[in-house]
Amino acid sequence: MSPKNAFYAQSGGVTSVINASACGVIETSRQHKDKIGTVFAGLNGIIGALSEELIDTALESDADIAALKNTPSGAFGSCRFKLKSLEENRREYERLIEVFKAHDIGYFFYNGGGDSADTCFKVSQLSESMGFPVQAIHIPKTVDNDLPITDNCPGFGSVAKYIAISALEASFDVSSMAKTSTKVFILEVMGRHAGWIAAAGGLIEDYGVPVLLLFPEVDFDHDKFIEAVKAKVDTHGYCTIVVSEGARNTDGSFLAEQGTRDAFGHAQLGGVAPVVANMIKDALGYKFHWAVADYLQRSARHIASANDLEQAYALGKAGVEMALAGDNAIMPTIERISDRPYRWQVGSAKLADVANVEKTMPLDFITEDGFGITDKCRDYLYPLIQGEAYPDYDERGMPRYIVLQNQLVDKKLGDFEL
Amino acid sequence: MSPKNAFYAQSGGVTSVINASACGVIETSRQHKDKIGTVFAGLNGIIGALSEELIDTALESDADIAALKNTPSGAFGSCRFKLKSLEENRREYERLIEVFKAHDIGYFFYNGGGDSADTCFKVSQLSESMGFPVQAIHIPKTVDNDLPITDNCPGFGSVAKYIAISALEASFDVSSMAKTSTKVFILEVMGRHAGWIAAAGGLIEDYGVPVLLLFPEVDFDHDKFIEAVKAKVDTHGYCTIVVSEGARNTDGSFLAEQGTRDAFGHAQLGGVAPVVANMIKDALGYKFHWAVADYLQRSARHIASANDLEQAYALGKAGVEMALAGDNAIMPTIERISDRPYRWQVGSAKLADVANVEKTMPLDFITEDGFGITDKCRDYLYPLIQGEAYPDYDERGMPRYIVLQNQLVDKKLGDFEL
Numbered sequence: 001m002s003p004k005n006a007f008y009a010q011s012g013g014v015t016s017v018i019n020a021s022a023c024g025v026i027e028t029s030r031q032h033k034d035k036i037g038t039v040f041a042g043l044n045g046i047i048g049a050l051s052e053e054l055i056d057t058a059l060e061s062d063a064d065i066a067a068l069k070n071t072p073s074g075a076f077g078s079c080r081f082k083l084k085s086l087e088e089n090r091r092e093y094e095r096l097i098e099v100f101k102a103h104d105i106g107y108f109f110y111n112g113g114g115d116s117a118d119t120c121f122k123v124s125q126l127s128e129s130m131g132f133p134v135q136a137i138h139i140p141k142t143v144d145n146d147l148p149i150t151d152n153c154p155g156f157g158s159v160a161k162y163i164a165i166s167a168l169e170a171s172f173d174v175s176s177m178a179k180t181s182t183k184v185f186i187l188e189v190m191g192r193h194a195g196w197i198a199a200a201g202g203l204i205e206d207y208g209v210p211v212l213l214l215f216p217e218v219d220f221d222h223d224k225f226i227e228a229v230k231a232k233v234d235t236h237g238y239c240t241i242v243v244s245e246g247a248r249n250t251d252g253s254f255l256a257e258q259g260t261r262d263a264f265g266h267a268q269l270g271g272v273a274p275v276v277a278n279m280i281k282d283a284l285g286y287k288f289h290w291a292v293a294d295y296l297q298r299s300a301r302h303i304a305s306a307n308d309l310e311q312a313y314a315l316g317k318a319g320v321e322m323a324l325a326g327d328n329a330i331m332p333t334i335e336r337i338s339d340r341p342y343r344w345q346v347g348s349a350k351l352a353d354v355a356n357v358e359k360t361m362p363l364d365f366i367t368e369d370g371f372g373i374t375d376k377c378r379d380y381l382y383p384l385i386q387g388e389a390y391p392d393y394d395e396r397g398m399p400r401y402i403v404l405q406n407q408l409v410d411k412k413l414g415d416f417e418l
Numbered sequence: 419m420s421p422k423n424a425f426y427a428q429s430g431g432v433t434s435v436i437n438a439s440a441c442g443v444i445e446t447s448r449q450h451k452d453k454i455g456t457v458f459a460g461l462n463g464i465i466g467a468l469s470e471e472l473i474d475t476a477l478e479s480d481a482d483i484a485a486l487k488n489t490p491s492g493a494f495g496s497c498r499f500k501l502k503s504l505e506e507n508r509r510e511y512e513r514l515i516e517v518f519k520a521h522d523i524g525y526f527f528y529n530g531g532g533d534s535a536d537t538c539f540k541v542s543q544l545s546e547s548m549g550f551p552v553q554a555i556h557i558p559k560t561v562d563n564d565l566p567i568t569d570n571c572p573g574f575g576s577v578a579k580y581i582a583i584s585a586l587e588a589s590f591d592v593s594s595m596a597k598t599s600t601k602v603f604i605l606e607v608m609g610r611h612a613g614w615i616a617a618a619g620g621l622i623e624d625y626g627v628p629v630l631l632l633f634p635e636v637d638f639d640h641d642k643f644i645e646a647v648k649a650k651v652d653t654h655g656y657c658t659i660v661v662s663e664g665a666r667n668t669d670g671s672f673l674a675e676q677g678t679r680d681a682f683g684h685a686q687l688g689g690v691a692p693v694v695a696n697m698i699k700d701a702l703g704y705k706f707h708w709a710v711a712d713y714l715q716r717s718a719r720h721i722a723s724a725n726d727l728e729q730a731y732a733l734g735k736a737g738v739e740m741a742l743a744g745d746n747a748i749m750p751t752i753e754r755i756s757d758r759p760y761r762w763q764v765g766s767a768k769l770a771d772v773a774n775v776e777k778t779m780p781l782d783f784i785t786e787d788g789f790g791i792t793d794k795c796r797d798y799l800y801p802l803i804q805g806e807a808y809p810d811y812d813e814r815g816m817p818r819y820i821v822l823q824n825q826l827v828d829k830k831l832g833d834f835e836l
Contacts, residue, residue, distance in 0.1 A: 014594045016587070044597035072587050074594035081598055161815060169434070169490050169717035172819060176432045176492035179462035180499055185713060206814075208821060273710075274689070292691075294709035295603060299587035303720055305815065385815035390808070396624075397579060397723065397803035401590060403626060 003035050004106025006323075007049060008057075009042035010074040010141075011112030011119075015155030016301040017312035018111060018141050019068040019075045024316025025109050025139065026057050026065050035324055040103060043408065044077035046110070046119065049099050050092060050418060052411045059407050067402035069313060070391040072301035075404050081418075082115045086122055093126045095416050101132050102412040107323045108134050111316070113142035113153075114356060117331060121351035124329040137319040138331040138351055141312070143298045145196035148357040149349040150333035154315055155298070157308030157384035160200035162300040163189050163242070164385060166293065167201045171209040171240045174289070178238035184229065184280055185240050186290040188273035190297060191216060192246040194360040197297070200381055201242030202373035210236040211372075214276070216246035217361050218370040220255055226283045228371055233286065243272050302399055306387025307342065318346045342383030421453050422524025424741075425467060426475075427460035428492040428559075429530030429537075433573030434580075434719040435730035436529060436559050437486040437493045442734025443527050443557065444475050444483050453742055458521060461826065462495035464528070464537065468510060468836060470517050470829045477825050485820035487731060488809040490719035493822050499836075500533045504540055511544045513834050519550050520830040525741045526552050529734070531560035531571075532774060535749060539769035542747040555737040556749040556769055559730070561716045563614040566775040567767040568751035572733055573716070575726030575802035578618035580718040581607050581660070582803060584711065585619045589627040589658045592707070596656035602647065602698055603658050604708040606691035608715060609634060610664040612778045615715070618799055619660030620791035628654040629790075632694070634664035635779050636788040638673055644701045646789055651704065661690050720817055724805025725760065736764045760801030 008025050010018055022041070029036040041055040042048030048055070055076055057065070068075055083092050100108070110120040117138045124136035140147050145156035167187055174185040189197045195215030202213050210232040214220065232239035247255045256272035273290035280286055311334055318332035331354050335347040365377035373381075391399040426443050428436055440459070447454040459473040460466030466473070473494055475483070486493055501510050518526070526545075528538040535556045542554035558565050563574035585605055592603040609615045613633030620631050628650040632638065650657035665673045674690035691708035698704055729752055736750035749772050753765040783795035791799075809817040 010594070014591055047597065071590070073590035077597055078594045079598040080595070164815075165720050165817060166714050166718070168816065168819070169719060170713040172489070172491035173432055173713045173717040176428070176496045177498070179465065179495055180497040182713075187714075203816070207816065207819070271692070271708075271710075274692075289712050290689075290710065291712035291714050292689075292708065292710045293714070294707050295588040295591045296584050296605075296709050296711070296714075299591040300584070301587060302583050382814045386813070387815065388808070388811055390806070393806055395804070396621075396800045397582075397805065398586065398621070398625065399583060401586070401625070 003037045005037040005104050006039045006107035006109060007042065007100065007105045008039055008109040009045045009048060009111065010076055010078040011045050011110060011116035012078060012080060013143065013298065014074040014078050015141055015143050015298050016072040016158045016304050017154055017309050019071050019073070020309050020312035021111050021139050021141060021154060021316035022075060023065055023068040024313040025320055028317045028320040032324060036107060040105065040409065041076040043406065045079035045081065046083070047079045047081055047418065049096055050416055052099050052413050054103060054409045055406045056409045060404050064402055064404060069309065070301065071401040072299040076406060083119045083122070086126065093122060096123060097127050097130050097132055098413060100134055106134055108136040109139055109319050110136065111139040111141050113144065114147060114358060117147070117351055118355035121329055121355045124351070135323045135328045137323050137327065138354065139315050139319045140331055140333070143197065144191060144194055146194045146358045146360065148354060148359045151336040151344065152334055152384055154308060154312035156196060157305040158300065159197055159297050160381060161305040161385035162297050162303055163197055163200045163293065164203045165303060167211070167240060167242055168204045168207055168209065170291065171204060174238045174240065181287055182289045183233050183238050183286040184288040186273045186276050186288060187240070187242050188245060188271045188290070188292045189242060191244040193358060195244050196361060198242050198244040199361060199365065199373050199377055200385070203378065203381060204240070205372065206378070209240055210238065211240045211242060213371055213373065214241065214243040214247040215361060215366060216244050216248060218366065219250045220247055222279065226280070228369070229280055230284055241276060243276055245272055247272055301391055304389045305385045306389040307384060309389040314346060322348065339379045339383060342386060421455045423455040423522050424457045424525035424527060425460065425518065425523045426457055426527040427463045427466060427529065428494055428496040429463050429528060429534035430496060430498060431561065431716065432492040432496050433559055433561050433716050434490040434576045434722050435572055435727050437489050437491070438727050438730035439529050439557050439559060439572060439734035440493060441483055441486040442731040443738055446735045446738040450742060454525060458523065458827065459494040461824065463497035463499065464501070465497045465499055465836065467514055467517050468834055470831050470834070472521060472827045473824045474827045478822050482820055482822060487727065488719065489819040490717040494824060501537045504544065511540060514541060515545055515548050515550055516831065518552055524552055526554040527557055527737050528554065529557040529559050531562065532565060532776060535565070535769055536773035539747055539773045542769070553741045553746045555741050555745065556772065557733050557737045558749055558751070561615065562609060562612055564612045564776045564778065566772055566777045569754040569762065570752055570802055572726060572730035574614060575723040576718065577615055577715050578799060579723040579803035580715050580721055581615055581618045581711065582621045583721060585629070585658060585660055586622045586625055586627065588709065589622060592656045592658065599705055600707045601651050601656050601704040602706040604691045604694050604706060605658070605660050606663060606689045606708070606710045607660060609662040611776060613662050614779060616660050616662040617779060617783065617791050617795055621796065621799060622658070623790065624796070627658055628656065629658045629660060631789055631791065632659065632661040632665040633779060633784060634662050634666060636784065637668045638665055640697065644698070646787070647698055648702055659694060661694055663690055665690055719809055722807045723803045724807040725802060727807040732764060740766065757797045757801060760804060
């Protein structure tokens with residue numbers, strides 16, 4: 001009996017190290033050719049399975065697969081596409097199993113966040129009941145760091161490092177200019193529901209920078225905030241603010257949505273940084289600058305955390321090893337053994353316990369005033385940003401990022417309407 | 419006769435390598451103690467001279483001065499303060515000379531852009547006529563790259579590298595997401611009058627990325643732009659746009675100023691990126707993301723260009739050597755000898771020829787459609803971003819940036835009202 005093939009897909013927002021997990025999956029599979037045939041990757045994530053657009057990763061050289069470790073974003077394409085519940089749309093799940101059957105796929109490696117853990121779980125349940133068992137393994141990935149059980153999520157450490165360094169560098173800049181010019185710098189970071197990324201901005205306090213953080217977990221209090229900004233500027237001459245895109249008012253509305261309009265009265269889609277900047281200008285009159293890091297933060301492979309990169313690879317590898325050991329409906333996790341020195345090992349969690357659970361910042365990670373992080377949070381964060389995993393650069397001064405061939409295998413089934 | 423002291427000041431917006439020029443000035447001065455006494459640095463730039471707040475750099479260790487090479491921003495503080503013309507405010511120039519006299523300062527090293535070259539020139543003229551000759555040397559620095567005569571300006575190469583890498587990384591991200599989500603990514607970069615920084619974003623076309631640039635040098639044509647965006651998305655599935663903050667309409671108004679209002683009808687201070695994003699959404703309905711790099715781009719010492727760093731140091735050093743050779747009212751420049759391999763040497767320009775001249779992008783650096791860069795521009799840009807000059811990192815994963823003691827010398831004069 002020839003070994004079963006594997007299907008791997010990237011899901012949701014990509015990260016600077018998700019390709020390292022792909023590399024871990026593919027390289028480890030290649031080491032077990034007796035057990036795993038070809039690794040097919042979904043073109044644009046799970047959509048590639050539904051539409052039977054399967055990339056044949058066997059056509060990529062070992063060197064090109066290894067280069068994935070140094071390349072940000074999703075090399076096979078990702079997607080924002082959540083399968084509905086089984087009750088609502090059994091059709092999609094059945095199509096997945098049909099495609100898996102047609103291509104003799106016995107392993108399903110799904111690389112994503114909370115939603116994809118849920119999908120992965122359902123696939124394992126359904127495949128069983130449909131008489132074509134598929135081992136479904138979820139490889140965690142999310143810059144939001146909001147998956148439960150695992151100590152942290154691959155992708156987060158590199159964003160945290162990028163934000164901490166960027167906030168530090170920009171603060172040095174503001175500090176230089178504050179005498180006659182900019183006194184407040186506002187950096188908007190990702191995190192719609194959880195403040196993990198903003199928390200990383202809090203590390204720069206250890207480097208002498210006056211910084212205030214705005215978390216989604218803490219209701220925004222305008223007067224208290226303005227008072228805090230004034231106190232920092234009075235004492236230090238300037239202030240840096242790191243604000244989560246998900247920062248919200250007491251009534252639950254996003255600060256970013258507080259009614260900016262264009263000249264025609266249309267709601268303006270903007271960031272929260274300019275809203276906070278204008279608030280400070282109105283109340284205190286300080287000169288300000290603001291930045292919105294957006295995709296730059298989650299694609300910044302050039303300053304990825306070495307620990308994060310190592311973990312992303314390790315969990316891809318562990319996923320395959322778990323599959324080989326017969327596991328199913330499971331997710332490899334990171335278990336922290338100690339903070340200093342940082343030591344960790346791979347653990348595992350049942351997908352039933354992971355799916356649809358969101359981990360926000362623990363209350364004891366946030367200072368009492370709501371604008372900073374505690375020592376406990378610092379101890380948690382620093383290990384995740386340790387080490388610099390630089391990519392190679394070409395002779396022109398640009399990083400060597402790989403673009404794979406991504407050749408599709410021939411379809412065996414009819415079309416499927418998404 | 420004891421040697422004259424020197425005065426060094428940083429002016430205007432800081433860069434990730436301006437401290438390397440400071441390092442070049444101070445280290446070279448320390449090697450010539452027979453000719454140069456103490457290097458005083460202005461606290462917060464030229465304001466430090468006017469208010470007689472002089473930092474005694476002799477109190478800093480050799481190691482700390484060397485660490486300036488790896489530290490972004492202005493270590494002594496900078497300022498946005500342009501001395502008025504001699505006719506309008508002779509008082510300020512006379513005060514400068516008075517302070518120079520009081521502290522026996524015979525060398526004036528001014529590290530800045532176009533405005534400071536002008537100030538530097540006037541100081542040299544006035545000091546002569548006031549009977550206390552000061553050798554005034556301008557050390558060029560500007561991320562805007564808009565000084566004349568010199569082939570390029572220290573500070574620009576590192577911003578260019580940061581923007582090219584960031585735009586490439588974010589484009590890889592968008593490319594991953596484009597199937598079901600973001601199709602257009604807009605990156606706003608600095609450059610109010612000149613498009614040099616936006617031009618660096620154009621380099622990513624060599625790496626397969628569909629990119630459009632919006633320069634201050636090219637009048638914005640809404641319909642032509644929308645058409646170009648659509649063509650890129652139709653062909654490649656996505657499009658990256660790099661827009662100068664100074665992009666402007668045919669009537670000369672900034673795109674960024676086109677009338678966004680808050681809920682109360684107040685003019686909203688925002689960036690040009692969201693304006694362009696909304697324009698595309700209105701016309702084409704594409705999902706978009708946008709980022710505003712702001713201070714992150716000019717403080718990103720973590721990914722500085724090695725060539726830029728070397729040149730920043732070299733021009734600081736050359737400034738001192740020119741002073742020792744008896745030069746006055748002069749600026750060291752970078753002369754390009756060849757593109758491939760990149761070779762350059764230090765030249766010089768008379769300040770009379772530098773002051774108040776602004777170098778925008780040559781027309782033959784911009785493609786005919788106005789949205790891209792030509793091969794000539796590529797040949798110009800690549801050498802400037804070559805080499806990675808990484809700073810050291812501490813054990814916690816953060817860069818080792820130095821904060822100097824910045825101790826002031828005792829004042830000898832009365833107060834001066836700024």
